[in-house]
Amino acid sequence: MNFCSQCGVKVRFAVPNGDDRPRYLCDACGTIHYQNPRIVAGTLPVSGSKVLLCKRAISPRKGYWTLPAGYMENAESTQQAAARETREEACAEVELANLYTLIDLPHINQVYMIFRAELVGGFSAGPESLEVALFEEHEIPWDELAFTTIERTLRHFYADRPTNEFPLHTSMVTPEDRERYFGSA
Numbered sequence: 469m470n471f472c473s474q475c476g477v478k479v480r481f482a483v484p485n486g487d488d489r490p491r492y493l494c495d496a497c498g499t500i501h502y503q504n505p506r507i508v509a510g511t512l513p514v515s516g517s518k519v520l521l522c523k524r525a526i527s528p529r530k531g532y533w534t535l536p537a538g539y540m541e542n543a544e545s546t547q548q549a550a551a552r553e554t555r556e557e558a559c560a561e562v563e564l565a566n567l568y569t570l571i572d573l574p575h576i577n578q579v580y581m582i583f584r585a586e587l588v589g590g591f592s593a594g595p596e597s598l599e600v601a602l603f604e605e606h607e608i609p610w611d612e613l614a615f616t617t618i619e620r621t622l623r624h625f626y627a628d629r630p631t632n633e634f635p636l637h638t639s640m641v642t643p644e645d646r647e648r649y650f651g652s653a
Contacts, residue, residue, distance in 0.1 A: 518603055560600075
């Protein structure tokens with residue numbers, strides 16, 4: 469950020485009085501510009517014994533498989549965001565179940581919230597997907613998954629499925645975890 473969105477004057481990056489971390493500050497109008505993590509909401513859509521995956525048509529990780537998920541918009545709940553992203557990426561409707569994985573990525577200011585969901589009806593590739601398909605566990609393209617968060621969610625699901633108990637799984641992705649997918653940056 470270079471300029472204040474309130475008054476247009478150049479901002480500086482410093483710790484405001486009474487705060488504990490640097491923020492963009494406007495000395496002209498006094499605005500403190502807070503930047504907060506982005507929430508990525510999505511679903512783990514299931515149909516019978518199969519899971520729905522989308523092959524990404526956009527960067528990052530174009531051509532790799534993912535669960536339908538994306539950034540939450542203002543004025544929507546996490547459940548609404550997850551269902552909307554599933555419609556946008558897989559042209560699919562789902563019945564949401566519980567929040568299944570909550571994964572922090574503090575190094576890129578993101579939080580993933582993936583809901584278990586039952587696929588209702590058909591599906592097809594949306595504008596952000598090259599293709600969409602249902603996979604049995606043994607068919608999952610593990611070496612072609614787009615993100616650590618997706619791999620973790622799927623591994624939890626297949627570990628929980630034999631007992632049919634799906635508790636909330638929380639974890640954190642470190643820069644080292646992420647390097648497997650993106651390499652050293």
